[in-house]
Amino acid sequence: MKTAGGSDDAKRRAGESAADRVHDGAVVGLGTGSTAAHAIRALGRAVDAGLDVQGVPTSFQSRQLAREAGVPLVDLDDAERIDVAIDGADQFAGADLVKGGGAAHAREKVVDAAADRLLIVVDPSKRADVLSHPVPVEVLPDARTTVARAVAEYGGDPTLRTAERKDGPVVTDNGNLVLDCDFGAITDPATLARQVSQTPGVVEHGLFVGLVDEFHLGSDAGVDVWEPTG
Numbered sequence: 001m002k003t004a005g006g007s008d009d010a011k012r013r014a015g016e017s018a019a020d021r022v023h024d025g026a027v028v029g030l031g032t033g034s035t036a037a038h039a040i041r042a043l044g045r046a047v048d049a050g051l052d053v054q055g056v057p058t059s060f061q062s063r064q065l066a067r068e069a070g071v072p073l074v075d076l077d078d079a080e081r082i083d084v085a086i087d088g089a090d091q092f093a094g095a096d097l098v099k100g101g102g103a104a105h106a107r108e109k110v111v112d113a114a115a116d117r118l119l120i121v122v123d124p125s126k127r128a129d130v131l132s133h134p135v136p137v138e139v140l141p142d143a144r145t146t147v148a149r150a151v152a153e154y155g156g157d158p159t160l161r162t163a164e165r166k167d168g169p170v171v172t173d174n175g176n177l178v179l180d181c182d183f184g185a186i187t188d189p190a191t192l193a194r195q196v197s198q199t200p201g202v203v204e205h206g207l208f209v210g211l212v213d214e215f216h217l218g219s220d221a222g223v224d225v226w227e228p229t230g
Contacts, residue, residue: 007123007220008034009218009220010123010124010218010219010220011034011035011038011121011123011218012038012218013218013219013222013223014035014038014121014122014123014216014217014218014223015035015036015037015038015039015040015041015042015086015121015216015218016038016039016042017121017216017218017223017225018039018086018119018121018214018216019038019039019042019043019046019086020042021084021119021214022043022046022051022053022083022084022086023083024051024052024053025052025053026053026054026083026084027053027054027055027056027074027079027080027081027082027083028043028053028054028055028056028071028082028083028084028085028086029055029056029058029082029084029085029086029087029111029112029114029115029118030043030055030056030057030058030062030063030065030066030071030085030086031058031062031085031086031087031088031108031111031112031121032058032059032061032062032087032088032102032104032108033087033088033101033102034088035088035121035122035123035218036062036086036087036088036121037062037065038121039086039121040055040062040065040066040069040071041065041069043055043066043069043071044066044068044069044070044071045069047069047070047071047072048070053071053072054071054072054073054074054079055071055072055073055074056073056074056075056076056079056082056085056111057073058087058104058107058108058111058112059102059104059107059108059173060173061102061104062104076107076110076111076114081116082111082114082115082116083115083116083117084115084116084117084118084119085111085112085114085115085117085118085119086119086121087099087108087111087112087118087119087120087121088120088121088122088126089120089122089126089208090126090133090206091126091127091128091131091132091133092120092122092126092127092128092131092212092215093127093128093129093130093131094228095209095210095212095228095229096131096189096207096208096209096210096212097120097131097206097207097208097211097212098131098133098134098135098136098206098207098208099136099206099208100135100136100138100178100205100206101136103136103138103161103170103172103173103178104172104173105136105138105204105205105206106138106172106174106176106203106204107173107174109204109208109211112208112211113211117213117214118211118212118213118214119213119214119215119216120212120214120215120216121216121218122215122216122217122218123217123218123219124217124219127217130185130186130187131185131186131189131207132183132184132185132186134159134180134181134182134183135156135180135181135182135183135186135192135196135205135206135207136161136178136179136180136181136205136206137151137158137178137179137180137181137196137202137204137205137206138172138174138176138177138178138202138203138204138205139176139177139178139179139201139202139203140176140177140201140203141175141176141177142201143200143201143202144160144177144179144201146200146201147179147199147200147201147202148160148179150199151179151181151196151199154195155183155184156181156182156183157181157182157183158179158180158181158182159179159180159181159182160177160178160179161177161178161179161180174203176203181196186207189207189209190209190210192207193205193207193209212228213227213228214226214227215227215228
């Protein structure tokens, strides 16, 4: 079976591999997306078998899936710590990621950065030598035009993300809009991340730089696990 971006078996193996890293008593950040969803389902099965964990969801989607899977939830405000977060990526190169295909990257970044360890679950279609995926930028609705102009000035091509099966733009869980900004090859993700962050009206962007502790790369043959260097 194929799903967008890679085989479902590869995604399942990656998600289950990361879920196996979760210890009893852990508070777990629950990422958003098709590969992270496999980790949530695996955690639900482990809870059913007796594992004691609490999940911190990063989106409406991950919250609903966790409830269906039987993973106990805790709000971010009420979590004293996050031991580990499991999340996906739209693209990765080296230790850096582009995320935000599900428009949940603002909350994902808060949870992922707060976690003691961040495990990224991916399939081979997400791997690149250099990041080049359009960077999702969540913006305040009233700042859409000014942010788009600023992005264009520093080399990006911004496009307002539109909703499927309804008229109008995508609205995030936070009530904001998303600009998908194509910068071409991103040779210096850290510098671009700072530039976008400093733009007034930007809530958060989808460049995740230097946050990953461990990759779980699923394929049809198995799972490769490694810690990024540099």
